[in-house]
Amino acid sequence: MSPSGAEVIRQIKQQVEEVDPAEVSEHLGNGVVLVDVRESEEWDRGHIPGAVHVPRSYLESRIEGAAPDRAARVILYCASGQRSALAAHTLKEVLGYSDVASMTGGITLWKDRGYKVDVPKVLTPEQKERYGRHLLLPEVGGEGQAKLLDAKVLLLGAGGLGAPTALYLAAAGVGTLGIVDDDDVDLSNLQRQVIHTTDRIGTPKVDSAETTIHALNPDVNVVKYPVRLDASNILEIIDGYDVIVDGVDNFPTRYLLNDATVRLGIPVVSASILGFDGQLSVFKPHDGPCYRCLYPVPPPAELAPSCGANGVLGVLPGTMGMLQATEVVKLVTGIGEPLIGRLLLYEALGATFTELKVRRDPNCPICSRDPEEIVDAEMGVFPDYEAFCAAAG
Amino acid sequence: MPVIKIPVVLRPSVGGEKEVHADGSDVGSVLRSLAERHPDLRSQLFGPDGSLNRYVNVYLNDEDVRVLDGLDTAVGENDVLNVLPAMAGG
Numbered sequence: 001m002s003p004s005g006a007e008v009i010r011q012i013k014q015q016v017e018e019v020d021p022a023e024v025s026e027h028l029g030n031g032v033v034l035v036d037v038r039e040s041e042e043w044d045r046g047h048i049p050g051a052v053h054v055p056r057s058y059l060e061s062r063i064e065g066a067a068p069d070r071a072a073r074v075i076l077y078c079a080s081g082q083r084s085a086l087a088a089h090t091l092k093e094v095l096g097y098s099d100v101a102s103m104t105g106g107i108t109l110w111k112d113r114g115y116k117v118d119v120p121k122v123l124t125p126e127q128k129e130r131y132g133r134h135l136l137l138p139e140v141g142g143e144g145q146a147k148l149l150d151a152k153v154l155l156l157g158a159g160g161l162g163a164p165t166a167l168y169l170a171a172a173g174v175g176t177l178g179i180v181d182d183d184d185v186d187l188s189n190l191q192r193q194v195i196h197t198t199d200r201i202g203t204p205k206v207d208s209a210e211t212t213i214h215a216l217n218p219d220v221n222v223v224k225y226p227v228r229l230d231a232s233n234i235l236e237i238i239d240g241y242d243v244i245v246d247g248v249d250n251f252p253t254r255y256l257l258n259d260a261t262v263r264l265g266i267p268v269v270s271a272s273i274l275g276f277d278g279q280l281s282v283f284k285p286h287d288g289p290c291y292r293c294l295y296p297v298p299p300p301a302e303l304a305p306s307c308g309a310n311g312v313l314g315v316l317p318g319t320m321g322m323l324q325a326t327e328v329v330k331l332v333t334g335i336g337e338p339l340i341g342r343l344l345l346y347e348a349l350g351a352t353f354t355e356l357k358v359r360r361d362p363n364c365p366i367c368s369r370d371p372e373e374i375v376d377a378e379m380g381v382f383p384d385y386e387a388f389c390a391a392a393g
Numbered sequence: 394m395p396v397i398k399i400p401v402v403l404r405p406s407v408g409g410e411k412e413v414h415a416d417g418s419d420v421g422s423v424l425r426s427l428a429e430r431h432p433d434l435r436s437q438l439f440g441p442d443g444s445l446n447r448y449v450n451v452y453l454n455d456e457d458v459r460v461l462d463g464l465d466t467a468v469g470e471n472d473v474l475n476v477l478p479a480m481a482g483g
Contacts, residue, residue: 295479
């Protein structure tokens, strides 16, 4: 007579190594891959911090994404320790994982012992549908989407670069989008600033951007700053944001932004455009170089024309803005290799990308110092600042 | 002969070219020989004392010459120099 289901489970549990929650708690983060094999609804109600979610029903198809190294220590858990024992048996006997264990008593015992549980932000059914293509990506998934929904991203400028960046960040579900821009929509903007529309000419850009963003994704909270960024307001405005997207059109503000973000430790995704050329880099304070390490001083005004004076291909800020939006999503979700310490050049006519190294300057006047030493009076200032601004008008 | 990539703002000084060639065995001699052919470039690249202007970054292939040997950095026949001032357009 075939054994009962209970008997099979009992026999399999005898063949699988079982570990106590105390041991799991001790080894969390030490190269151990902790896998929650429960169903999605159970995971959403709370899971062990640092665990990855691979439902038992998808074990064979998804485990390699969570634990690519079959020699790594893998500990599985479920609600009570039965499903994880069965899954551990499969990993060991069928998939060839050599160092697998199942946690005794599952998350129920874990909680009884008073260990910490993360309760993830639960997406509504509508959000699950809206962000479904993100949820399918193991690198983003529900956790990454929750990070996006919790993220606060500040866009400096709702112009050429800010307009397309804002659209994609809104679509991606970035929870709070701050927008700093004191301009009104002008007919000449519409060749590239795709967040604005013809019927909104003359209205403030922050209002126009808000209208488009809310039409695209009502999840997004838009915070409007219809002001010009200067030394008197920058710290107050940028404080509390997770990432800043720099698309400003002048050097004094770029240096000011750099110094303020180094002071507060906020990463900046920076792009600039002119004609058919774009530049892009990510400045993450103290993890890599800052803007002043790359460009210690700005060029003289005659070598620093604006897009208004020199022209720009309308698509170009779209291309560069998309790259900025991509870097923002990577920084927020913590995936991939952000463009830190690298400068990406795009030349549209030749359709070429060039990557250059950017080194941290050990003598950088700003980022080589303790952030608390940076005082208001020196923020945004560079040699010949007054002359530069006078020449630039 | 090494290739020098010219940024948008300096192209009017070299007849609109995106890329030019110039002879020289190090960064300084390549850029000086370029500036001899295109005199408008001289003050854009070099200060009165002959040093590279601080607002111009020069990369040998993908590395900033400031972290190499500056203008004395050796340049090979097949190397690419990128001349790059900051841009602020947004």
